[in-house]
Amino acid sequence: MKLRKLLLLAALAALPHIASAARPRLIVQIVVGSMRAGDLERYADNFEKGGFLRLTEGGVRYTDSRYDYQQTVTPVSLATLTTGAMPATHGVVGDRWRDYADNASVSLTAGWEGPGPYHLVAPTLAEALQEQSPDSRIVTVAAEATSAVVTAGRGGDAYWLDSLRCDWESSRYYAEQLPDWVVRSNRERDNLVYADSEWHMLLNEYYYRNTRRRAIAPAPHNKKSGDGLRLRNGYERLLATPAGNSAVLAFAAKAVAQYKLGADEKTDLLNICLDASRRITEKYGPESVEVEDMYYRLDSDLAEFLTFLFAQVEPENTLVVLTSDHGSSPSYDAGREEADRFNTRQFEVIVNGFLNVRYGIGNWVLEYRDRGLYLNHNLIYERGLNLADVQNEVAIFAMQFRGVSHAQSATALRTSYFGSGYARLMQNSFYPRRSGDVILNLMPGWIEERPGCVSLSGSMYGYDTAVPLVFYGAGLRPQRIRHRVDMTLVAPTLARVAEIAAPAASEGDILAEIAE
Numbered sequence: 001m002k003l004r005k006l007l008l009l010a011a012l013a014a015l016p017h018i019a020s021a022a023r024p025r026l027i028v029q030i031v032v033g034s035m036r037a038g039d040l041e042r043y044a045d046n047f048e049k050g051g052f053l054r055l056t057e058g059g060v061r062y063t064d065s066r067y068d069y070q071q072t073v074t075p076v077s078l079a080t081l082t083t084g085a086m087p088a089t090h091g092v093v094g095d096r097w098r099d100y101a102d103n104a105s106v107s108l109t110a111g112w113e114g115p116g117p118y119h120l121v122a123p124t125l126a127e128a129l130q131e132q133s134p135d136s137r138i139v140t141v142a143a144e145a146t147s148a149v150v151t152a153g154r155g156g157d158a159y160w161l162d163s164l165r166c167d168w169e170s171s172r173y174y175a176e177q178l179p180d181w182v183v184r185s186n187r188e189r190d191n192l193v194y195a196d197s198e199w200h201m202l203l204n205e206y207y208y209r210n211t212r213r214r215a216i217a218p219a220p221h222n223k224k225s226g227d228g229l230r231l232r233n234g235y236e237r238l239l240a241t242p243a244g245n246s247a248v249l250a251f252a253a254k255a256v257a258q259y260k261l262g263a264d265e266k267t268d269l270l271n272i273c274l275d276a277s278r279r280i281t282e283k284y285g286p287e288s289v290e291v292e293d294m295y296y297r298l299d300s301d302l303a304e305f306l307t308f309l310f311a312q313v314e315p316e317n318t319l320v321v322l323t324s325d326h327g328s329s330p331s332y333d334a335g336r337e338e339a340d341r342f343n344t345r346q347f348e349v350i351v352n353g354f355l356n357v358r359y360g361i362g363n364w365v366l367e368y369r370d371r372g373l374y375l376n377h378n379l380i381y382e383r384g385l386n387l388a389d390v391q392n393e394v395a396i397f398a399m400q401f402r403g404v405s406h407a408q409s410a411t412a413l414r415t416s417y418f419g420s421g422y423a424r425l426m427q428n429s430f431y432p433r434r435s436g437d438v439i440l441n442l443m444p445g446w447i448e449e450r451p452g453c454v455s456l457s458g459s460m461y462g463y464d465t466a467v468p469l470v471f472y473g474a475g476l477r478p479q480r481i482r483h484r485v486d487m488t489l490v491a492p493t494l495a496r497v498a499e500i501a502a503p504a505a506s507e508g509d510i511l512a513e514i515a516e
Contacts, residue, residue: 372436
């Protein structure tokens with residue numbers, strides 16, 4: 001009996017030990033725009049030890065993490081990531097939509113005090129932390145105002161780049177005036193150093209897996225960086241090159257020092273959104289040398305940032321989360337004889353013409369935006385028509401267009417329950433007060449036609465929904481988790497780690513490997 005007990009204890013000791021994260025002094029959430037789930041492995045051979053590899057080899061890595069809905073665009077997925085809720089609950093359907101009462105276009109973040117969370121419905125992790133731990137310091141940094149506002153919500157301080165001067169700014173919603181250290185940084189024009197930097201390949205061409213190249217100059221440098229980089233101002237130049245990510249991470253490092261993040265026992269939060277990654281992917285495509293080089297440069301910047309971060313706050317007291325807002329489609333012109341792009345303006349005109357024939361001349365179509373077609377409700381009611389009938393007719397008509405795989409009316413999404421398949425993913429993205437009257441799903445590989453973009457997100461396909469998810473530090477041991485993970489679990493998991501209640505609209509459970 002004693003021998004059997006000893007053998008049992010030995011067997012238990014041989015099992016892998018799973019350690020959940022201790023309550024950290026600082027949580028750092030890094031969101032890399034348009035990073036596909038497989039990118040960390042695809043380019044791993046050329047990564048440094050201190051950047052991405054430090055996180056993936058030393059942390060808990062989820063290999064099958066996904067957004068479980070169709071509308072995988074940046075503001076929508078950032079809202080999901082930070083609220084723990086589906087779009088059908090958190091209400092973010094895009095960066096703007098139509099108000100059905102007066103037909104006006106509504107901006108998600110525009111307001112009289114400058115960019116702010118005026119139209120956000122669900123509270124974010126930052127708001128939950130601020131409410132339950134008032135002494136915690138919360139900072140959000142992004143290149144674009146919308147990314148910063150959606151991620152922060154009404155919690156803490158938020159900073160983004162001014163699109164005119166390329167300075168760091170906030171709005172009166174978050175603070176009456178900028179802190180002195182931000183003013184000083186702007187006065188010294190730090191970001192122009194990044195904006196004026198020349199983009200050339202970091203490595204010898206031999207080391208690159210991708211072969212398509214449009215603008216980047218060969219290593220080590222070339223006086224001409226290509227016509228693709230001649231953009232209208234410093235802000236656009238910055239966000240069209242890896243220097244945009246460099247500027248954001250450099251500013252985030254300053255914020256760590258200036259706010260003294262992680263300096264006491266209260267859990268602080270730093271959100272970092274790297275929008276330049278998305279812009280580069282949209283412009284050049286995921287198969288390009290430009291995107292590959294961007295990752296190598298980001299890896300180097302990340303290594304430098306992490307070295308600085310852990311010099312300020314020990315890894316045992318820090319939890320770093322690395323993920324993405326969505327992936328990106330294959331480039332529409334990559335190896336195809338026919339361009340797989342959906343002409344949105346043509347779609348608007350033809351649908352309006354169809355309704356003119358059916359119901360008489362009128363401005364029936366207000367706008368097509370982000371897979372949604374907005375109809376003129378006022379005109380429909382004036383003509384004595386049934387809104388549901390018109391929506392259903394348009395949905396049936398839309399199926400005749402090349403590139404459209406599915407079309408659902410708002411009435412069907414509002415009144416029916418779809419437990420599986422494509423309609424469930426569309427329903428998870430649907431918010432009745434803001435979504436379009438007819439929601440489209442395009443065929444795999446198809447994107448909406450947009451100037452200067454060869455790749456876009458916003459679909460229900462794996463190349464858009466599957467993203468990396470890595471947790472590092474705070475006593476976690478290296479693990480690779482292969483079971484399916486929904487991205488609504490991130491916010492409640494971080495709340496549990498910080499020992500606060502999850503954001504109020506949070507729908508997910510927690511990741512047991514991190515927070516139990």
